Amino acid sequence: MWWRNKTQGGLRTSSVIERYLPSTPMIEYFSTRKSFYHSFHTISKLVFSLSMVLIAVYLKSAVLVALISLVALLVMASARLPLKTVMSWSLTPLLFAVTLCILLPLIGYSLLEAALILVKAVTAAWLMFLLVLTTPITNLARLASKLLPSWLADTLMLTSRYFFLVFDEAQKMVKAMNARGSPPLRRRVMLVANVMASLFVKGYERAEKVYVAMASRGYGGKIPITSPERFKIRDVFFVAAALAFSFILVYVEVFVF
Amino acid sequence: MAHIHLPDGVMPLEWCAVWFVAAGLLVGLVMVVAVRRLGLKQRVVAAFLTVVLFVAMLIPVPSPFGGTHVNMTPFAGLVAGPATSAIIIFMVSLILALLGHGGVTVLGANMLVLYFECVAAYLFYRILRSRFNVYVSAFTATIAPLILSTFLASGMLSVSVAGSPSYYLGEYMAEGVLVHGLFPEQLAENPFIHELVHGYLSGNPLFHEAIDKLASSPLLPWIWLSSAPHLEEALFLMLRVVEASSPMRFFMVFTAATLPVNTFVAVIEATVTGVVVQSTVKLRPDVVVAEQDARRAEDVVGN
Numbered sequence: 001m002w003w004r005n006k007t008q009g010g011l012r013t014s015s016v017i018e019r020y021l022p023s024t025p026m027i028e029y030f031s032t033r034k035s036f037y038h039s040f041h042t043i044s045k046l047v048f049s050l051s052m053v054l055i056a057v058y059l060k061s062a063v064l065v066a067l068i069s070l071v072a073l074l075v076m077a078s079a080r081l082p083l084k085t086v087m088s089w090s091l092t093p094l095l096f097a098v099t100l101c102i103l104l105p106l107i108g109y110s111l112l113e114a115a116l117i118l119v120k121a122v123t124a125a126w127l128m129f130l131l132v133l134t135t136p137i138t139n140l141a142r143l144a145s146k147l148l149p150s151w152l153a154d155t156l157m158l159t160s161r162y163f164f165l166v167f168d169e170a171q172k173m174v175k176a177m178n179a180r181g182s183p184p185l186r187r188r189v190m191l192v193a194n195v196m197a198s199l200f201v202k203g204y205e206r207a208e209k210v211y212v213a214m215a216s217r218g219y220g221g222k223i224p225i226t227s228p229e230r231f232k233i234r235d236v237f238f239v240a241a242a243l244a245f246s247f248i249l250v251y252v253e254v255f256v257f
Numbered sequence: 258m259a260h261i262h263l264p265d266g267v268m269p270l271e272w273c274a275v276w277f278v279a280a281g282l283l284v285g286l287v288m289v290v291a292v293r294r295l296g297l298k299q300r301v302v303a304a305f306l307t308v309v310l311f312v313a314m315l316i317p318v319p320s321p322f323g324g325t326h327v328n329m330t331p332f333a334g335l336v337a338g339p340a341t342s343a344i345i346i347f348m349v350s351l352i353l354a355l356l357g358h359g360g361v362t363v364l365g366a367n368m369l370v371l372y373f374e375c376v377a378a379y380l381f382y383r384i385l386r387s388r389f390n391v392y393v394s395a396f397t398a399t400i401a402p403l404i405l406s407t408f409l410a411s412g413m414l415s416v417s418v419a420g421s422p423s424y425y426l427g428e429y430m431a432e433g434v435l436v437h438g439l440f441p442e443q444l445a446e447n448p449f450i451h452e453l454v455h456g457y458l459s460g461n462p463l464f465h466e467a468i469d470k471l472a473s474s475p476l477l478p479w480i481w482l483s484s485a486p487h488l489e490e491a492l493f494l495m496l497r498v499v500e501a502s503s504p505m506r507f508f509m510v511f512t513a514a515t516l517p518v519n520t521f522v523a524v525i526e527a528t529v530t531g532v533v534v535q536s537t538v539k540l541r542p543d544v545v546v547a548e549q550d551a552r553r554a555e556d557v558v559g560n
Contacts, residue, residue: 021356050361057362058270092358093264100267100414103511120266125357132355151292151300152344158304159311159348166308189525193532196313200336200533201540207305211298219297 021089022133024163030081030133037079037130042139044235048242049131053124055246061253062116068249069119072126079134086129090122097121137161139229162210170199263367263414265360272417277365284343284372291340303341306333307348327526331399334375335382335534338546342375366417370410377402379547386551395534396527398547403523407516415508 022030031038037045056068076083101114132140137160145153173195183191268276295303310329333342350368353359359367381398389397538548 021358053265053361054270057266057268057273089357093360096359097264097267099515100263100418100511103507103514104418117266121264121360124265124360124362128355128357128361149292152288152347155300155304155307155344156348156351158301159307159352162305163308163311166305167312170312189528190532193529194536196529197533197536197540199313200309200537201544203305203309204302204541204544207302208298210305211301214301215297 021092022129023167024137024160027132027137031136033080035079035134037075038134039234040238041229041231041235042135042143043231044238044242045131045135046143047239049127051242051246052127055249056120056123056127059249059253060116062112062119064249064253065116065119065123069123069126071245072123072130076126076130079130081130081133086126089129090125093121093125094118142229158210166199166203166206169202170195173199263360263363263410265362267360267414268363268366268417270362273362273365275365276363276369276413276417280365280368280372284347284368287340287343287372288347291343294340299341300344303337303344304348306337306341307345307352310345311349311352327529328371328374329530330371330374331378331402331526332530332533334378334402335395335398335530335547336537336545337375338550339376339379341546342379343372346371346375366410366413369413370406373409374402374406377405382547383551383554386548387555391538391548392531392535396531399530400523400527403526404516404520407519408512411508411512411515414511415504418507 040048052068052072056065059065059068073083076086097118097120101117104114104117105111141153141157141160144156147153148156177191177195292300310333313327313329313332330342330346333345337345346368350359350364350371354361354364354367378398381401382394385394385397534545534548538545542548
């Protein structure tokens with residue numbers, strides 16, 4: 001992918017992970033790009049994404065849900081996000097939703113209603129991608145530290161930070177395993193299991209080392225996170241517009257359709 | 258995936274709230290208790306464990322279907338124990354939801370299913386370990402919770418989706434009565450409807466129950482129904498919907514459809530987890546909490 005060469009620190013992203021969901025370098029790259037949507041405060045973007053997800057789940061009108069999907073797509077395009085890649089990531093929630101939706105007609109749902117659930121699942125995933133790909137991880141962590149207990153926010157921060165390092169290690173191990181040829185199925189399953197065991201033990205030992213490093217630097221149970229973000233007047237308008245749009249959609253559903 | 262990971266939109270919002278509160282009470286309470294017991298080191302380790310499990314989930318495992326992935330929740334229960342695994346499950350669910358891999362509104366439902374797998378795996382291992390070796394104990398402690406969680410997820414879905422006939426009642430009736438123009442003659446030909454007519458005339462209580470459900474439906478105002486030209490047809494259709502949408506029926510259909518595939522993938526996951534736990538116990542026996550607790554219990558019994 002074209003953004004691989006532009007990631008920081010010479011880190012290479014993995015093709016395996018990017019097939020299913022956005023990797024850490026991709027999030028870092030896209031979240032630091034410049035666009036009108038990027039310039040909004042993290043809280044504004046969180047309110048927009050969550051309100052749209054809630055409304056999309058609540059609505060029963062196909063037209064209105066399609067309208068939210070369209071809005072999500074337009075905002076993603078305006079934020080210069082890779083739409084084609086986002087579509088491929090959408091296949092995972094779509095697959096889970098299909099598993100359920102193919103059974104719904106058996107209990108009285110019409111095909112349209114089953115299809116509507118698929119659209120809702122994908123739209124909700126788009127809105128989450130929109131939030132994550134336009135907001136730096138540190139800003140999300142800062143918001144998490146305000147909403148969650150500090151120990152939980154710290155754990156989340158550490159998880160997001162070290163995800164790529166562990167993944168890179170796993171990638172090397174899988175490559176090494178694949179380089180040894182293609183044994184029968186049972187043997188391959190055993191090989192994968194051994195790779196996972198090795199990965200787990202290595203990861204655990206690294207965690208112990210990181211704890212020692214953190215403790216020696218004075219970690220006492222709270223990582224201080226600062227951010228230059230300011231909640232500006234345009235954020236107030238954006239949040240108001242998002243909430244007003246949500247109310248209008250509910251009003252139209254209840255009183256017009 | 259050997260378990261069901263729900264996306265947004267599959268459940269009505271009121272049921273999302275119910276599962277969210279239930280998960281908050283259960284997992285939240287365990288997390289608060291766990292944090293009091295865990296030191297700073299364990300919290301850092303929990304963060305790494307989350308990452309490792311998350312990454313392990315992404316490693317493709319070969320299977321006759323062409324490749325699958327394991328979800329590692331039973332493994333989390335075995336290596337971290339029920340307390341720490343609550344933290345891990347919360348973080349994994351939250352991150353997956355943010356990355357579009359599982360819903361935001363169904364976060365509570367997903368957390369409950371995943372946490373059940375962790376706790377059940379730990380308990381199964383503790384029970385089995387005194388009689389069997391590490392591999393057999395880990396294998397069984399993985400496959401049993403994964404199969405049981407299919408029933409749990411089906412049950413939660415059945416109550417949430419099929420237990421809300423008001424969710425689609427209006428559309429169904431509108432389609433049947435107004436769009437397709439069903440008339441009494443056509444309805445009477447249907448043996449099911451005929452039975453309902455008989456039930457209606459004999460004062461079947463199901464009829465009254467159905468009226469209550471319709472009256473509470475936000476989609477179909479009671480006024481419309483009382484003034485509808487085909488009142489009886491509408492009511493018969495409504496009864497049919499209520500019958501067809503019974504949670505038990507949905508549970509049977511959904512479980513029957515998902516259990517074979519889930520069981521097959523669970524066998525692969527149990528094989529992998531068995532080897533991983535066996536190797537880990539050989540290399541670092543101190544990091545597998547379930548093994549430590551089982552050995553401690555045996556020592557206590559031995560003494």
